[in-house]
Structures are given as structure tokens and as C-alpha cells.
Amino acid sequence: MKSRREFIKNAGVTTASAVAATTLATPYVKAQGPIKWRLQTYAGPALAEHVIKPSIDAFNKVANGEMVIELYFADQLVPTGELFRAMQKGTIDAVQSDDDSIAAPVDVAVFGGYFPFGTRYSLDVPVLFNKYGLKEIWEEAYAEVENVTWLSAGSWDPCHFNTKNPIRSLDDLKGLKVFTFPTAGKFLARFGVVPVTLPWEDVEVAVQTGELDGIAWSGITEDYTVGWADVTKYFLTNNISGAWIGSYFANTERWNEVPEHLKELFRLCMDSSHYYRQHWYWGGEADLRVNGGKMELTTIPAEEWKKVEDEADKFWDEIAAKSERNAKVVKILRTYNETMKKAGPPYRYG
Numbered sequence: 001m002k003s004r005r006e007f008i009k010n011a012g013v014t015t016a017s018a019v020a021a022t023t024l025a026t027p028y029v030k031a032q033g034p035i036k037w038r039l040q041t042y043a044g045p046a047l048a049e050h051v052i053k054p055s056i057d058a059f060n061k062v063a064n065g066e067m068v069i070e071l072y073f074a075d076q077l078v079p080t081g082e083l084f085r086a087m088q089k090g091t092i093d094a095v096q097s098d099d100d101s102i103a104a105p106v107d108v109a110v111f112g113g114y115f116p117f118g119t120r121y122s123l124d125v126p127v128l129f130n131k132y133g134l135k136e137i138w139e140e141a142y143a144e145v146e147n148v149t150w151l152s153a154g155s156w157d158p159c160h161f162n163t164k165n166p167i168r169s170l171d172d173l174k175g176l177k178v179f180t181f182p183t184a185g186k187f188l189a190r191f192g193v194v195p196v197t198l199p200w201e202d203v204e205v206a207v208q209t210g211e212l213d214g215i216a217w218s219g220i221t222e223d224y225t226v227g228w229a230d231v232t233k234y235f236l237t238n239n240i241s242g243a244w245i246g247s248y249f250a251n252t253e254r255w256n257e258v259p260e261h262l263k264e265l266f267r268l269c270m271d272s273s274h275y276y277r278q279h280w281y282w283g284g285e286a287d288l289r290v291n292g293g294k295m296e297l298t299t300i301p302a303e304e305w306k307k308v309e310d311e312a313d314k315f316w317d318e319i320a321a322k323s324e325r326n327a328k329v330v331k332i333l334r335t336y337n338e339t340m341k342k343a344g345p346p347y348r349y350g
Helices: 004-023 045-051 053-062 080-089 107-111 124-130 134-143 182-191 200-209 220-226 252-257 260-291 302-320 324-343
Strands: 035-041 067-072 094-097 148-155 160-163 177-180 194-196 214-218 234-236 245-251 296-298
Touching: 045 053, 045 220, 045 260, 053 067, 053 260, 080 094, 080 148, 080 245, 107 134, 107 324, 124 134, 124 148, 124 324, 134 148, 134 324, 148 252, 148 260, 160 220, 177 182, 182 194, 182 302, 200 214, 214 220, 220 260, 245 252, 302 324
Parallel strands: 035 067, 035 094, 177 194, 177 214, 234 296
Antiparallel strands: 094 245, 148 245, 160 214, 160 234
16 A cells, blocks of 8 residues: 555646546557556545445456556545545545545535434435435535536444443533534534544544543444444443435546446445445444443433434524525435334334
């Protein structure tokens, strides 16, 4: 793997070569050599082993030498907050992340990652995108952005707190320094949480040194997978979102250079990745609560936690007021959640 320094030094040459190649583009034939992409994920190495690497390995195998995707991990080539611009410029070719973390310049970016109480379960995400119209809304939003193509969204794990000290009431959130996502952080600040932004790889050490009191970035599966369960003692069973919404994006010029059969292969591999995460997280969340052994479970009583849910409803109104498209998304979320409540168990309980 190239170091970041080597990458930056060579990026100008690589980009210039890519522009020249685009100018002289001809239909792809195998004799030209493989198409090569650099794809950076939001995830560190241990987490990427599950959330993306199996699908990229499968793609490279089935592409049979016609195309090769080099996978890079969180902040390895470009800081996560700069991923969108780097992809837009062609410095990297593709990204796996949420819209919120990469500062995507679209109004719907606020719904990426953990939009407070937007989802209750992981299956909500594919249903919202494929049956309730979010896919078309995302395509519309990104069509207004130069040289970036949104490709696909899928669900990850729920958003819980894992902390050094127990959380048993809303008062315990006050003053808590927490690593979290941008929109989730803005919402949690209403309850006294202090959102902290750090490179992903620095989080574990920051908890050990006291720079962080905890993390609101994942479910318990990731806490164990990436080592955070080794530096935090408590896991709050209440969550502010049932599933993280993440997406795949590509530089439009580079995407357009890919022949149709390889585009279809990449779509199949994205779907494979979405499916893998569904069962990996769903099973992991339950198993590690019961059998994990490293963290004690705590819970804020339902009647007190309802204050957080009620505040989320106000937050939704504020987001809806920002644009007509945001208002449309909020209306869909409300229609969907109302349908789930009316359907009753197993769709919604209580």
C-alpha cells in the first residue's frame, strides 16, 4: 500500500494521466490492460474486513483481470471529511461512506449516517430506498453535483453509546465528550453531549487518554470488532437510530469509462455487501449483548427516553424546513414509520 505522502506526491501526475486518458478514451478492450480504481472506505482495517472487503475481493476475482479495485481504509489516502472533494477531482475514484461524514454538498446529506430515529431496524433502509422513493430522490440530488455519481445505499448497525462510565439517565449525558457523526452530534448536543471530531484511528487512544468519555458511532458488533469494547466498560441499550445509512459513490468520469458488464458486476457486489451486513450486524448485536462479556449493559427508562424521541420530531421539522427535497424525505419517513406502527409486531412494538 502506498503511504499517504507518496500518494499525495503522485496524485497530480496520476490525475493528469487520467484526464489525458479520458480525452483519448476509446471503447474498452482487454488488450488495453485492466481498469484500475482506488476506493476508500470510511472504515478502519478490522471493520473493513466485514463491511466492504469481501465484496471488493469478489469483484476483483470475477472481473477476471479486466478491472482491479484497490481498497484503502479510513483516512489512509484522504481524511474522511475531504473524501467527497477528492473523489470529485478524480484524486480517488470511489468512496464507501455516509453522505454526512464526507460533507457531500447536497441537501439530503443530513439523512446519511445516523438521522435521529429515522430508522428502527436495518431492513428499514433498503425498503425506504427501493419501495418508498428515496433512491430516486438521492439520484436527483446528486445529479445536481458535478462529477460525482451516487450508486447505492445500504444499512449498517444502530447508534448506541459505549462509555467509560455508566449512562442510566439523561442527566448522565451532560458534558459527555463523545466521538460521533456530524448530524447525530448536533442532535445529541441538545442533551448536553459534547461532539468531538477525530480521525477514526485515533478514537481508541483518545478514550484511554480522557480526550473522549465515550463513543456514539456504532452498535455493539463494531465495539468488539474494532477494539472499543476493550477501552469502554458500558453499553447503553437505547439508541438514536436503528441503522446507519451508508452509500457507494464514484467519480462520474471514471464510472462512465467502465463497460456495462463491469458496472453490473459492481452493482451486484454492492448488493452482496449490503446483504452481508444485514446478517452480520443483526446476529452480532444480539449475540454480543448476551455473550460478549466485556461491557455491562445499561438502559435509560422508556418514559425518560421518550423525551429524546419527542425532541427528534422537532428536529425533523427543522430539517424539513431547509429545502423542499428535505421536506419530501421527512414526509416519506413519517409515512413509512406510521405504516410500520399500524402494521404492529414484528414491524413495530409498542
